Amino acid sequence: MANYTDDVKKLLELIGGRDNIQAVSHCMTRMRFVLIDQEKADEKQIEKIPSVKGTFTQAGQYQVIIGNDVSGFYNEFTKYAGIEGVSKDQVKQEAKKKQNPLQKGVSNLAEIFAPLIPAIIVGGLILGFRNIIGDVKFLEGGTKTLTDVSVFWSGIYSFLWLIGEAVFHFLPVGIVWSVTKKMGTTQILGIVLGITLVSPQLLNAYEVGQAAMKYWDFGFFQMQMAGYQGQVIPAILAGFTLVYLERFFKKITPAAISMIVVPFMSLLLSVIVAHGILGPIGWQLGSWISAGVYAGLTSSFRGLFGAFFGFIYAPLVITGLHHMTNAIDLQLIADYQGTILWPMIALSNIAQGSAVLAMIVLQKKNERAQQVAIPACISCYLGVTEPAIFGVNLKAGFPFISGMIGSGIAGALAVSTGVMANAVGVGGIPGILSIKTEFMAVFAICMLIVLVVPFVLTWIMGKKKLTLQERGIAAAEVDTAKEVEAAAPSKKEQILMSVLTGKIIPIEEVPDDVFSQKIMGEGIGIEPESETVVAPANGSVSAVMEDSGHACGLVLENGMEILIHVGIDTVDMNGEGFELFVKEGDTVRCGDPLIRFSKEKIKKACHPATTVFIVTDEGNASNIRFLSNLQAEAGETVIAAYE
Numbered sequence: 001m002a003n004y005t006d007d008v009k010k011l012l013e014l015i016g017g018r019d020n021i022q023a024v025s026h027c028m029t030r031m032r033f034v035l036i037d038q039e040k041a042d043e044k045q046i047e048k049i050p051s052v053k054g055t056f057t058q059a060g061q062y063q064v065i066i067g068n069d070v071s072g073f074y075n076e077f078t079k080y081a082g083i084e085g086v087s088k089d090q091v092k093q094e095a096k097k098k099q100n101p102l103q104k105g106v107s108n109l110a111e112i113f114a115p116l117i118p119a120i121i122v123g124g125l126i127l128g129f130r131n132i133i134g135d136v137k138f139l140e141g142g143t144k145t146l147t148d149v150s151v152f153w154s155g156i157y158s159f160l161w162l163i164g165e166a167v168f169h170f171l172p173v174g175i176v177w178s179v180t181k182k183m184g185t186t187q188i189l190g191i192v193l194g195i196t197l198v199s200p201q202l203l204n205a206y207e208v209g210q211a212a213m214k215y216w217d218f219g220f221f222q223m224q225m226a227g228y229q230g231q232v233i234p235a236i237l238a239g240f241t242l243v244y245l246e247r248f249f250k251k252i253t254p255a256a257i258s259m260i261v262v263p264f265m266s267l268l269l270s271v272i273v274a275h276g277i278l279g280p281i282g283w284q285l286g287s288w289i290s291a292g293v294y295a296g297l298t299s300s301f302r303g304l305f306g307a308f309f310g311f312i313y314a315p316l317v318i319t320g321l322h323h324m325t326n327a328i329d330l331q332l333i334a335d336y337q338g339t340i341l342w343p344m345i346a347l348s349n350i351a352q353g354s355a356v357l358a359m360i361v362l363q364k365k366n367e368r369a370q371q372v373a374i375p376a377c378i379s380c381y382l383g384v385t386e387p388a389i390f391g392v393n394l395k396a397g398f399p400f401i402s403g404m405i406g407s408g409i410a411g412a413l414a415v416s417t418g419v420m421a422n423a424v425g426v427g428g429i430p431g432i433l434s435i436k437t438e439f440m441a442v443f444a445i446c447m448l449i450v451l452v453v454p455f456v457l458t459w460i461m462g463k464k465k466l467t468l469q470e471r472g473i474a475a476a477e478v479d480t481a482k483e484v485e486a487a488a489p490s491k492k493e494q495i496l497m498s499v500l501t502g503k504i505i506p507i508e509e510v511p512d513d514v515f516s517q518k519i520m521g522e523g524i525g526i527e528p529e530s531e532t533v534v535a536p537a538n539g540s541v542s543a544v545m546e547d548s549g550h551a552c553g554l555v556l557e558n559g560m561e562i563l564i565h566v567g568i569d570t571v572d573m574n575g576e577g578f579e580l581f582v583k584e585g586d587t588v589r590c591g592d593p594l595i596r597f598s599k600e601k602i603k604k605a606c607h608p609a610t611t612v613f614i615v616t617d618e619g620n621a622s623n624i625r626f627l628s629n630l631q632a633e634a635g636e637t638v639i640a641a642y643e
């Protein structure tokens with residue numbers, strides 16, 4: 001093992017000293033720091049330290065790339081600096097602390113909604129489909145919908161509401177459950193609390209204002225029996241109340257009675273707080289919004305109001321408070337035989353869809369992203385935006401803002417020209433069918449704005465902001481056999497065999513900047529089809545990541561050093577889905593199994609499975625040539641030749 005004393009000293013000094021280190025850990029090749037002030041790190045000088053191969057900042061972590069022997073470097077560093085290393089998870093948590101409150105809020109919201117996305121997507125498509133068959137009057141001269149004229153479609157419409165209602169009206173159950181899951185408290189209590197928010201005993205949220213409110217009467221005070229169907233804010237607040245109450249009671253309750261006291265007290269109190277305090281606050285917010293919208297639409301600054309409402313409607317959907325607008329729409333229709341508000345809603349929905357469309361184009365090679373984005377876009381254009389907002393736009397941030405901008409511009413135009421709808425219709429592309437005929441042309445221009453502006457803005461920003469990995473630009477198509485033949489090793493050359501079965505891609509196409517920029521050395525990437533990594537030649541194991549099992553270093557008989565790294569950023573999986581067959585110092589022969597991994601688990605953890613094969617030190621070898629763009633068999637196909 002090399003002596004890193006000088007390099008360690010330099011790194012500690014150049015990184016801003018011990019006091020500037022909030023947390024440090026390492027993966028197979030990199031030191032991962034969370035620094036208190038990254039400005040204090042002299043990146044240029046750090047990159048000149050002999051054992052440092054490069055530096056990189058990602059998700060609040062400052063990474064210093066060392067190579068295969070990073071564990072040796074790390075041990076010397078932590079010993080010299082006199083600091084305790086922490087787990088990768090802790091480093092991630094620390095990195096999160098460095099986000100600003102808005103970034104934190106958005107990432108927490110995204111984490112809460114991530115497990116709900118599949119259900120929201122299904123619900124979105126179902127509601128979008130129902131919108132078409134139940135609301136678009138395209139039959140009998142534009143006077144009837146499909147459900148008006150067909151018992152079958154009317155039955156389908158009614159049946160599908162079973163699922164639509166389960167997803168959207170009962171969403172609070174999913175939200176509260178997801179909050180408890182994210183915060184690591186008792187999930188079933190979250191589910192029960194969620195159910196109390198949407199129980200049929202309560203007045204359905206959609207009937208509040210129309211039917212008489214019911215009350216629990218406790219003699220000296222009354223509590224509203226209001227349901228929170230479709231509401232997001234009350235559910236999130238209730239969820240966090242439960243989490244903190246459970247933690248509190250766990251802390252203060254003796255172990256012997258905690259099984260009874262902790263769930264009982266935390267659930268009871270959080271239901272009281274949810275219905276007694278948080279729910280009414282949510283409703284109050286909603287009625288202020290209604291009053292504000294009504295005042296804006298009837299003011300002399302209506303154009304400006306249109307821009308503002310168009311801009312904030314999508315964030316309103318996040319909160320669930322957008323349902324309040326239905327009451328205003330109905331009031332406007334009753335008073336003025338039409339609504340100026342609803343056209344903006346339809347435009348905002350289309351705008352978010354166009355932002356997703358741009359993401360689909362940008363991420364056309366990212367299969368995983370497409371799986372969420374395509375249905376989300378369809379659902380959005382049919383009037384249901386949650387799959388798009390939570391599944392795509394909010395996660396990346398800039399598509400959401402692009403949609404808001406496009407919607408703001410179109411909203412200004414629509415309101416200032418008085419675009420009016422006959423009724424509340426399908427709040428997406430078919431929405432034009434609900435617009436009064438005299439306003440259809442100008443509404444079509446507004447539609448053009450929300451189709452083009454968010455798309456172009458998202459596309460421009462996405463080109464800059466999305467990493468190659470996020471865009472899925474990784475795997476090249478397998479090339480012709482001819483090229484492979486031409487690159488075949490000559491007799492005097494020695495060879496390295498593929499460590500996996502799969503497509504061999506040039507290292508430049510690996511979706512990780514450190515590898516693709518060859519900071520660690522030359523090599524190739526493999527899009528794996530098999531799941532067992534085998535040794536590419538005879539040698540011995542120089543390094544393994546015992547806790548994560550995702551990478552392995554080898555030294556061959558000629559001194560050549562090799563790094564095999566399964567998947568990208570898979571160190572975060574903490575060994576879940578990986579099995580190591582070797583340990584440091586083991587002798588291996590070509591074809592011996594080194595690591596087994598689960599592609600499924602890597603995919604589930606949202607990491608590319610692209611496996612990196614790198615020569616980190618040539619040893620006594622020279623003129624190493626890597627073969628790529630071919631289909632390889634583990635242990636049988638040559639992927640590199642050298643003299």
Ligand SMILES: OC[C@H]1O[C@H](O[C@H]2O[C@H](CO)[C@@H](O)[C@H](O)[C@H]2O)[C@H](O)[C@@H](O)[C@@H]1O
Pocket residue numbers: 127131168317322325326345346349382383384385386424425426427428
């Ligand atoms: O929360 C579900 C969706 O709610 C709104 O859309 C629905 O109501 C609109 C009228 O307010 C109607 O035009 C649309 O067709 C319905 O899907 C909201 O506009 C959507 O963004 C949201 O996904």
